[in-house]
Amino acid sequence: MGKKSRARTGTLASAVMLTVAACGGGGGATGETAAAPSDPGSVTGGIKVLTPRTDLVQNGDMEAYAKEFNKLYPKVKVTFEGITDYEGEVKIRMNTDQYGDVLMIPAVVAKNDYPKFFAPFGPTAELSKKYRFSDKTDVGGKVYGTAQFGTANGFVYNKAVWKKAGLTGWPKTPQEFLAALRAVKAKTGAIPYYTNFKDGWPLVQWTSNVGSVTCDAKAADNLAGAVSPWKEGGELHTVDTLLHDTVKQGLVEKDPTTTNWEASKSRLAKGEIASMMLGSWAVTQMQNAAKEAGGSPADIGFMPFPVQRGGKFCATVTSDYQQAVSAHSENKAAARAWVDWFSEKSGYSEKEGAVPVVKAAPMPSTLKDFVDNDVTFVERSEAKTAQVNDIDNAAEIGLNKPDYRQKLVDTARGVEGGTLQDYFAGLNKKWDEAARTAGS
Secondary structure, eight states: OOHHHHHHHHHHHHHHHHOBOOOOOOOOOOOOOOOOOOOOOOOEEEEEEEESSSHHTTTTTTHHHHHHHHHOOOTEEEEEEEEETTTHHHHTTTTTTTSSSEEETTBBBGGGOOOBBBOOEEEEEHHHTTTGGGGGGGEEEEEEOOEEEEEEEEEEEHHHHHHHHTSSOOOSSSHHHHHHHHHHHSSSSSSSSOOTTTOOOHHGGGGGGGTTTOOTTTTTGGGGGSTTTTTTEEEEEEEHHHHHHHHTTTBSSOGGGGGGGHHHHHHHHTBOOOEEEEEEHHHHHHHHHHHHOOOOOGGEEEEEOSOOOEEEEEEEEEEEEEEETTTOOOHHHHHHHHHHHHHTTTTHHHHHOOSSTTTSSSSOGGHHHHHHOOOOOEEEEOOOOOHHHHHHHHHOOTTTTSHHHHHHHHTTTTTEEEEOOOOOOOOHHHHHHHHHHTTT
């Protein structure tokens, strides 16, 4: 998996209100717990780990992790299989009982079906004390997977460009943010905001700010009903209005249909682009791009969505892929040992600049500005994800797809007819009708 695909994984898997469908099962799951082993020296067997990170398999990074793991678990043989079309391929394999020992839970697997496919790790009440995002895989009071890491949401920006425009503090309101972008346009040669319209998937990242606006962990759950999400005061109204107005005021690239994600990383690093809406996972990619371009990684900053509650910024924190142990694995103890070690001791989340899954672990250096400025991290509830998914699918809007936001951008730049108010009214009507027919 290349950098672009990795970015998609991080973004889409973290914007989790999203697509879930049932999947046929191989059957025969015993319900046996994949318990955490107490004695590393007694754990034996071979395990296969399926991963979408083909880049890390190909460059030897995963093998290096396995060597470190073997220092603690010398009797376990770990092999890896990197899969490019991870979601599609693994979904097919899950119709059999041959889908590895450890795997990232595909988004297509319905949450209530987890016990058919995965071994439980233990009681949610116990594991939730240690790990973030436990509710994401909770079924019947048991946890069926733990996250590799989490991601905070906000804007990646070039500090040097903002400073050149006379900007020092973070904007506290959407109006201040727009004023800041206008200053960038007037005083620098940089594109104030880059939409990544053509690749599409970065537009989905805007959805991940549901929760940041109200500082409410249950913000996504609150969409489960005929609630007109785009009404005045609603979080999606605030989020999508800011994107619309940014485009409407000419604060983006001249032709959104020609954007290029890979090129945008280098351009932001060099100061040709001032800001982009992305998850915190992107900070390290931008810093690396700065090194490659001969720039300064220190110029890459990360700022929260421009809304405050009680004088403080908030940022939703959502999980990346969840690691699970196959219900059919013959070496569940070894598989669980790998999952726990990779989440807790591998250093993977630190290297990715991501939010650690272990609650007691410190935030990464990529989020130092958030920590130093007392940004509140909001771990978004997943309690009603399935209901929200059902409504979203029935409404054919696609909170986790770029289409409706691409139409929003086209409306703002005059390619699509109608006003923003008309567009929001249409979205609300479709959502509310779907909510009633979906029985939510």
